[in-house]
Amino acid sequence: MTIMRQAPGRHLPGAGTPEAAAVDHARAEMLHEAKPRGRTRIGADVVCEALLRQGVDVIFGYPGGVILPLYDVLGDYPQLRHILVRHEQGAAHAADGYARASGKVGVCLGTSGPAATNLVTGIANAMLDSVPMVAITGNVVAALLGRDAFQEVDITGITLPITKHNYLVRNADDLPHVFAEAFHIARTGRPGPVHIDITKDALQQETRATHPDEAAVLAAIPGFRPTFEGHARQLRLAAKLIDEAARPVILAGHGILLASAWGELRAFAERTQIPVTHTLLGVGAIDETHPLSYGYMGMHGWKHVNRAIQSADLLIALGMRFDDRVTGKVSTYATGAKIIHVDIDPAEIGKNVSVDVPIVGDVGRVLAALIPLVAERRPEDRAAYFAELAEWRRESEARSWHGSGAWRDGLLSADYVVEQIGAATNHDATLVADVGQNQMWVARYAGYRRPNSHISSGGLGTMGFALPAAMGAAIGRPDKETWAICGDGGFQMTMQQLATLVQDQIPVKIAILDNHKLGMIRQWQELFYAGNYHSSHLLGPDYLKLAEAYGIPAFRATTPDEVPTVIEAARAVDGPALIHFLIAEEQNIMPIMPAGKGLSDLIEEWGGADE
Amino acid sequence: MSDPLTRRPFAAAYAAAPDPAAAATAAPGVRSIPGTGAAHRHVLVAVVNNRPGVLNRVASLIRARNFNIDSLAVGHTERPDVSRMTITLHGDDVAVEQVAKQLYKLIDVLKVQDVTSEPRIEHELALIKVRATNSTRAEVLKIVELYKGRVVDVAADSVILEATGTEDEVDALVALLGGFGIREMVRTGATVMVRGPQVVEYEGVAK
Numbered sequence: 001m002t003i004m005r006q007a008p009g010r011h012l013p014g015a016g017t018p019e020a021a022a023v024d025h026a027r028a029e030m031l032h033e034a035k036p037r038g039r040t041r042i043g044a045d046v047v048c049e050a051l052l053r054q055g056v057d058v059i060f061g062y063p064g065g066v067i068l069p070l071y072d073v074l075g076d077y078p079q080l081r082h083i084l085v086r087h088e089q090g091a092a093h094a095a096d097g098y099a100r101a102s103g104k105v106g107v108c109l110g111t112s113g114p115a116a117t118n119l120v121t122g123i124a125n126a127m128l129d130s131v132p133m134v135a136i137t138g139n140v141v142a143a144l145l146g147r148d149a150f151q152e153v154d155i156t157g158i159t160l161p162i163t164k165h166n167y168l169v170r171n172a173d174d175l176p177h178v179f180a181e182a183f184h185i186a187r188t189g190r191p192g193p194v195h196i197d198i199t200k201d202a203l204q205q206e207t208r209a210t211h212p213d214e215a216a217v218l219a220a221i222p223g224f225r226p227t228f229e230g231h232a233r234q235l236r237l238a239a240k241l242i243d244e245a246a247r248p249v250i251l252a253g254h255g256i257l258l259a260s261a262w263g264e265l266r267a268f269a270e271r272t273q274i275p276v277t278h279t280l281l282g283v284g285a286i287d288e289t290h291p292l293s294y295g296y297m298g299m300h301g302w303k304h305v306n307r308a309i310q311s312a313d314l315l316i317a318l319g320m321r322f323d324d325r326v327t328g329k330v331s332t333y334a335t336g337a338k339i340i341h342v343d344i345d346p347a348e349i350g351k352n353v354s355v356d357v358p359i360v361g362d363v364g365r366v367l368a369a370l371i372p373l374v375a376e377r378r379p380e381d382r383a384a385y386f387a388e389l390a391e392w393r394r395e396s397e398a399r400s401w402h403g404s405g406a407w408r409d410g411l412l413s414a415d416y417v418v419e420q421i422g423a424a425t426n427h428d429a430t431l432v433a434d435v436g437q438n439q440m441w442v443a444r445y446a447g448y449r450r451p452n453s454h455i456s457s458g459g460l461g462t463m464g465f466a467l468p469a470a471m472g473a474a475i476g477r478p479d480k481e482t483w484a485i486c487g488d489g490g491f492q493m494t495m496q497q498l499a500t501l502v503q504d505q506i507p508v509k510i511a512i513l514d515n516h517k518l519g520m521i522r523q524w525q526e527l528f529y530a531g532n533y534h535s536s537h538l539l540g541p542d543y544l545k546l547a548e549a550y551g552i553p554a555f556r557a558t559t560p561d562e563v564p565t566v567i568e569a570a571r572a573v574d575g576p577a578l579i580h581f582l583i584a585e586e587q588n589i590m591p592i593m594p595a596g597k598g599l600s601d602l603i604e605e606w607g608g609a610d611e
Numbered sequence: 612m613s614d615p616l617t618r619r620p621f622a623a624a625y626a627a628a629p630d631p632a633a634a635a636t637a638a639p640g641v642r643s644i645p646g647t648g649a650a651h652r653h654v655l656v657a658v659v660n661n662r663p664g665v666l667n668r669v670a671s672l673i674r675a676r677n678f679n680i681d682s683l684a685v686g687h688t689e690r691p692d693v694s695r696m697t698i699t700l701h702g703d704d705v706a707v708e709q710v711a712k713q714l715y716k717l718i719d720v721l722k723v724q725d726v727t728s729e730p731r732i733e734h735e736l737a738l739i740k741v742r743a744t745n746s747t748r749a750e751v752l753k754i755v756e757l758y759k760g761r762v763v764d765v766a767a768d769s770v771i772l773e774a775t776g777t778e779d780e781v782d783a784l785v786a787l788l789g790g791f792g793i794r795e796m797v798r799t800g801a802t803v804m805v806r807g808p809q810v811v812e813y814e815g816v817a818k
Binding site: 156157160161164165168185221222223224225330331332333334335336345346347349350351352353354 | 640641642643644645659660664667668671672675705708709712713715716717718719720721813814
């Protein structure tokens with residue numbers, strides 16, 4: 001199954017794709033003059049038409065006062081599936097998960113005031129992880145703007161720093177252009193969230209405004225012209241460094257997935273025989289069973305990966321941004337390495353680390369242009385280098401792994417649970433992580449073969465992300481099994497969405513890794529705050545009874561031999577299911593790079609024992 | 612102009628080899644951290660769509676990127692739908708380039724140019740209300756004349772002076788007038804234009 005992604009810069013789905021067929025169907029269905037019930041075309045109709053034109057098939061939303069004119073017409077557009085969430089934060093995360101799983105623009109919807117502020121966390125999450133999203137909010141009628149009306153907040157003022165762009169629309173005639181621009185901006189170049197705030201009267205006004213074509217959209221935004229092709233001279237400089245390097249390492253980031261460049265990445269790595277490491281959001285950029293896949297880098301990355309980076313003479317950074325969780329202390333980061341940095345966002349170049357050869361462009365196109373410029377290598381050419389890397393890997397992977405399924409206290413080991421979920425789903429399911437220890441276990445141990453099969457809140461680190469994002473992912477890729485893997489802390493932040501799973505029959509499998517702790521907080525308190533465990537012990541409900549209250553089949557595992565059984569039981573459920581895994585309470589995720597330290601300063605064991 | 616990169620002001624930076632001076636400042640075995648060099652005054656010109664909220668976007672972004680604006684002057688250009696901002700701030704070259712690149716990401720920003728190293732006219736306007744009694748008025752007027760300022764309002768015990776010039780020139784005038792008693796002052800902040808036929812070009816404007 002290939003994954004339908006739009007080429008960067010494409011405004012509408014390519015001809016012949018299912019998305020294009022859906023758009024054509026939607027257009028045919030559009031009744032510009034005579035709406036059902038004999039009414040005239042109003043701003044709310046324009047919103048629905050615009051969504052259909054953009055290939056949108058699902059909206060995650062919650063109704064409220066000033067957005068009601070839109071909900072009043074939604075029923076006339078049955079092609080737009082509306083998922084009624086239980087909290088607007090979940091709508092934004094669901095749109096985010098939908099976008100990451102499907103490669104399309106996610107859409108979320110809420111009313112003014114508290115609904116809009118509830119969306120903020122999800123919008124910020126999408127911003128920091130460069131996820132294409134359009135967030136729509138209603139606002140009070142234009143005449144009341146600025147008067148502290150009921151449920152009025154200056155939401156465009158609030159979302160200004162956490163969106164790629166935002167709009168306040170007071171006139172229905174402006175809606176066609178604004179929506180066309182918003183989708184173009186959200187999906188083009190470095191993707192990101194765009195917020196459209198619409199006054200209630202703009203939704204209600206009659207309008208005959210027509211939808212713009214792509215040329216008109218481009219003409220309206222001359223300040224937005226991303227660079228897609230790498231500069232020829234920079235490509236030659238990069239090729240020279242690549243050909244000369246003895247210990248090169250590829251750092252693959254989220255950009256590989258956003259640009260659908262996994263094929264180019266693999267071709268480039270195979271031609272040059274350069275090992276591929278990945279960031280947290282770069283998980284899935286390369287099949288982890290590929291001989292050149294070397295693993296996950298950074299604060300909780302594998303020691304062998306960080307060692308390879310620290311001893312490299314060339315880093316080839318592809319669609320990643322040298323986040324502090326990746327570099328640690330910059331002054332000690334890969335000090336012997338030259339750096340080639342490919343990113344579509346010029347502002348990422350030289351932001352966190354100084355680089356030797358910057359290349360601004362779409363990573364897929366840059367790699368395609370680079371491949372014919374670099375010398376072909378055979379694995380034998382790098383025999384000594386590969387032998388050393390292999391030895392480091394053997395050593396590092398043997399630690400921090402509990403093949404028996406039990407941690408040292410005999411309780412379930414989380415790494416084993418995650419590995420079992422990966423194996424049971426044949427490494428093909430979409431796994432959505434929450435934030436904290438569970439996120440690191442999910443990134444390290446599930447084993448990924450497929451792009452976009454791993455979804456995680458990277459930049460913002462939003463606890464509570466997993467369940468709502470998994471709802472969106474399951475709808476975005478209905479052909480793939482979808483799991484939300486959470487800690488007990490994150491699950492309790494957004495568990496109200498259990499009702500959404502039931503009402504809209506979204507078949508998400510939920511795995512709660514319950515250690516009765518805020519595990520990562522507890523770990524930091526143990527390691528860096530002298531065991532002062534303030535507020536990290538966490539009570540939870542009886543999760544089986546909770547699931548039962550919602551009518552969701554639920555299972556529990558407390559011993560290693562029960563783990564495969566409950567996973568299969570949950571998979572056999574037609575619809576959502578929940579598994580409560582009682583894991584070791586004090587298991588740490590190791591290694592860890594302490595804050596402010598460098599990649600060579602990993603802590604691998606604590607209290608004399610490997611974790 | 613066919614190469615999209617050359618349309619950007621930082622094209623030169625991308626095309627250039629690594630700055631040997633920057634490399635030399637880093638000790639061997641230590642990776643230098645961008646933006647930690649010596650700070651000095653920069654003058655940025657931003658050409659933007661003349662739309663509600665654009666000033667807020669620019670100011671908010673610079674604040675969010677942890678920069679202080681020394682001055683920001685804004686007004687429309689020869690085209691009423693296009694505004695031009697002159698922004699002065701302090702930072703090292705890399706950090707200010709980072710601000711400029713971030714500004715570029717704003718959809719309403721059409722062009723950003725750092726004119727710090729360009730020969731330029733850089734003037735600001737100041738209105739200064741100075742205490743001026745019968746005994747001191749003549750002396751105040753003399754100073755204003757020397758600085759090619761002019762008197763725009765006269766009252767019984769004060770005058771309003773208008774002065775234009777570089778920041779340093781206005782500073783000097785203000786220092787001299789300080790002895791008489793400045794009751795109120797307002798300055799526009801610097802506005803800048805590059806000397807000669809060169810102009811700050813931008814690609815197009817929103818329809």
